[in-house]
Amino acid sequence: MSFYYDPLDSACKSVRGAIPCDSVLTLHLYDKNESGECTFSAQTCTLILWKNGEEAKFFPMKRETDGFSLSLCFHEVGLYFYHFEIDGAKFKRGVLRRGVFDGCACDWQITVFDEDYTTPAWFKGGVMYQIFPDRFYRADGQYPIKEGKYLRNDWGGLPSFRPDSNGKIKNNDFFGGNLNGVREKLGYLKDLGVTVIYFNPIFEAFSNHRYDTGDYMKIDCLLGTEEDFDALVQEAERFGIRIILDGVFNHTGDNSRYFNKFGEYDSVGAYQSVDSPYADWYKFKEFPDLYECWWGIKILPEINEQSASYQEFIMGENGVLKKWLRHGIGGYRLDVADELPDFFLKKLRKTVKETKPDAVIIGEVWEDASNKISYDVRREYLQGYELDSVMNYPLKDGIINFIRTGMTYMLRETIAMLLDNYPKQTLDSLMNILGSHDTPRILTVFGGEECHDKEEMAVRFLSNEERRKAKDLLKMAAVLQFTLPGVACIYYGDEAGMEGYQDPFCRRCFPWDNIDTELHDFYKKLGNIRAGEFREIFAEGTYGEVFADTGCIVFYRQYAEKSIVVFVNRGSCKYSLHFDGTWKELLSEEVFEGKYTVDSNSFGILTKYYV
Secondary structure, X not given: OOEEOOOOOOOOEOOOOOEEOOEEEEEEEEEEOOXXXXXXXXXXXXXXXXXXXXXXXXXXXXXXXXXXXXXXXXXXOEEEEEEEEEOOEEEEEOHHXXXXXXXXXXXXXXXXXXXXXXXXXXXXXXXXXXXOHHHOOOOOOOOOOOOOOEEOOOOOOOOOOOOOOOOXXXXXXEOOOOHHHHHHOHHHHHHOOOOEEEEOOOEEEOOOOOOOEEEEEEEOOOXXXXXXXXXXXXXXXXXXXXXXXXEOOOEOOOOOOOOOOOOOOOOOOOOOOOOOOOHHHXXXXXXXXXXXXXXXXXXXXXXXXXXXXXXHHHHOOOXXXXXXXXXXXXXXXXOOHHHOOHHHHHHHHHHHHHHXXXXXXXXXXXXXXXXXXXXXXXXXXXXXXXXXXXXXXHHHHHHHHHHHXXXXXXXXXXXHHHHHHOOHHHHOOOEEOOOOXXXXXXXXXXXXXXXXXXXXXXXXXXXXXXXXXXXXXHHHHHHHHHHOOXXXXXXXXXXXXXXXXXXXXXXXXXXXXXXXXXXXXXXHHHHHHHHOOOHHHHHHOEEEEEEEOOOEEEEEEEEOOEEEEEEEXXXXXXXXXXXXXXXXXXXXXXXEEEEEEEXXXXXXXXXXXOO
């Protein structure tokens, strides 16, 4: 038997991707042989469909002249799985979502989301820029520093990484990047096409990464004041840039107002007394020294999200979320979102959207966020009640794998997964990254040797030849990052050619006196393509694959009458693309008629050209 079913083909599944609740979905399974002719060989076909955690239901499909069809209405939000049985044989998902008779194949998925689910329009089609605050730019001024930390005067020096005599890495060295420094560089960011700044934590904390929050209600004094922050938000708005903050709500620091392990705050912390107002915020196994902490890291005691007082503190009228939204921020990126329970995320979304309906909520999720299982629970991130977007680690991995190996398979599978499983409004809002503060620098990934010893990481940089090759590969990756569905996010300094292995070497100071102008100019072109006349395409446009083989992918993005064609060829073959009329390659600005030659190891963005 030979059958055809592809949920990304509207002839097979009437709606591509996730569907709103109470909508009708029509499935069509085609009965064809290898030449595409109808074979009429099958007698019966049954859809086997079940909602996550529930019993399967069986739906006989109607026999058509070219196969089988069925229309269903989904009345409940949730995650559904399905396959077909054709004359008793299972027909499931194989390569690139197409159907196969294969016992090792998987079930297809339908994500049903709330019909009122929307994501912020302003966020889509833009360019994000992630800033690690201590390392971006240090403006002049006097900024106090607390005891136990030390301020360095060697901007660009090697971050401290060696453990102390007790075997602990303190992360207590600061280079002094600050909010006024970011404000001074807003013109630079605008020139890159940046529309959103995402800050790693800026609240008071002991460590330079500031994920060990000391006080959610205070800007870290080394970064500046609340007035400095307000000035930054207002000035950024004039540049068309919004600010997103890191919401670290799964844990605090042990050296915090709430835990107060070392007694440095004028509060009675949970560590100090069972009668502390913060006592039920934490999970003590044996008071006071045995408590649950994130990934076993003792400086990060875990929060008990069930605590009513903690929920009120974060989400109440005078709570953390509303305070900073009232300062004009554009939303939150939620650290370790899979550690936050669904009820907490739902309440958080309700709080944020009631306060500022167009605020964006982005979750740190490293896998397919539509069906992730965390702590044995299937999560509900994208069903309309929790997140707007997630960090797009699957696409990052797919792009890097393709660029490094020259094999399109993983990238194409990842794109197909995102198109099939995610709501369109989420798809257009995905945070498309090539790296972050948690991963090696993308230039090092493409050019550096694998390295496991931190002493070697500290001194290992690319040779001139390695760097040249890595830059060529990075350009290809960036073209994909900027043109595939989602919002491209530059990790600060990638556009300047920064290198570095894992933390802390991926968190070095921005090299303001040594920017790689070739890379910077390339990123600027990409950013301006997104921010200019093509923004609607990237904000709401459709995606379609034009051509793909082992080493080359060609796809289009289209919105209304506007369209672009993107190609990245990592293979050794050449290809010819044929068009009607006059076209332009946007990166080189080459204008051509009718035919365009795709050379080996090349890339481009093509669009219709009107004189």
